Amino acid sequence: MTDQDEDLVERRAVRAQEKLVKQQEGQQAMDEHLAALERQKEKTLRLRELRHALEAEKMQTAVKAKPATKRAGQL
Structure with missing residues (x-):
């Protein structure tokens, strides 16, 4: 093998x-990006769960408060 051939082989190996x-x-x-997306998805799902829990709590509070308001109006 000539020096040129060796240089060519070496350059190809380097490339x-x-x-x-x-x-x-x-x-x-890409793996890091996908991991970041997964973390964001988990945060979004957790926030959605918290929002639903808050809405349910508001509804329960409203239902409990309504009869007391009606009774007060009847007095």
């Missing part, structure tokens, strides 16, 4: 290694 590193970095970035 292949660089390409692999870029792919791995891209995969890592």
